[in-house]
Amino acid sequence: MKLLGSVPSPFTRKVRIVLAEKRVECAFEQVDVMAADSPVPAHNPLGKVPVLVLDDGATLYDSRVIAEFLDTVSPKGRLIPEENRDRIAVRRWEALADGTIDAGILIRYEQAREAKLQSTAWVARQNGKLERGLAEMARDLGEKPWCHGNGFTLADIAFGCTLGWLTFRFPSLDWRGQHPNLARHFDKLSERPAFADTVPSV
Numbered sequence: 001m002k003l004l005g006s007v008p009s010p011f012t013r014k015v016r017i018v019l020a021e022k023r024v025e026c027a028f029e030q031v032d033v034m035a036a037d038s039p040v041p042a043h044n045p046l047g048k049v050p051v052l053v054l055d056d057g058a059t060l061y062d063s064r065v066i067a068e069f070l071d072t073v074s075p076k077g078r079l080i081p082e083e084n085r086d087r088i089a090v091r092r093w094e095a096l097a098d099g100t101i102d103a104g105i106l107i108r109y110e111q112a113r114e115a116k117l118q119s120t121a122w123v124a125r126q127n128g129k130l131e132r133g134l135a136e137m138a139r140d141l142g143e144k145p146w147c148h149g150n151g152f153t154l155a156d157i158a159f160g161c162t163l164g165w166l167t168f169r170f171p172s173l174d175w176r177g178q179h180p181n182l183a184r185h186f187d188k189l190s191e192r193p194a195f196a197d198t199v200p201s202v
């Protein structure tokens, strides 16, 4: 198995943490998705990472599908609960955390355009999603020790990847000051080796 991805990518990080937490061996090939000769479109028509290439050549994307696949590859340390309501609650957390990143990525793409082409209304719209996403994460987490249920799940992984990426890409965003409970949980997760070993960098 081979994972195509990049170190700054929060979605790649989610899969790398799943692999590490589940102790699944997998090669990691770092790619530049933006390069003209990127190998990614040959594996994923959407041209995005992460992509998991299986030993038989089949490819899996996106990060949510890969995470679910890996969780069933090994029964050790299940990250997605089997019971329907619990599973859906964890997947909803993942959708919320991933969607908050999506809004941040759209802001970054917009701000990378020539100044005269940038839309402040579009950035404000995405900022609204980002702020509301964080507020919902804070409301849902409350004072609980885990995002969902009594232990570590994929919800915590998605949560940690979102806040780690915001810290990396939006250092002036004061999510710690606005939502101290997010900081409390993020700091606890950051001590896990799978998180410490995958901190985003350029």
Ligand SMILES: N[C@@H](CCC(=O)N[C@@H](CS)C(=O)NCC(=O)O)C(=O)O
Residues within 6 Å of the ligand: 008, 009, 010, 011, 012, 033, 046, 047, 048, 049, 050, 062, 063, 064, 098
């Ligand atoms: N929903 C996808 C999102 C993947 C994604 O947006 N990846 C970014 C890197 S973080 C990417 O490859 N962007 C390149 C592009 O949009 O062309 C997932 O969960 O894997």
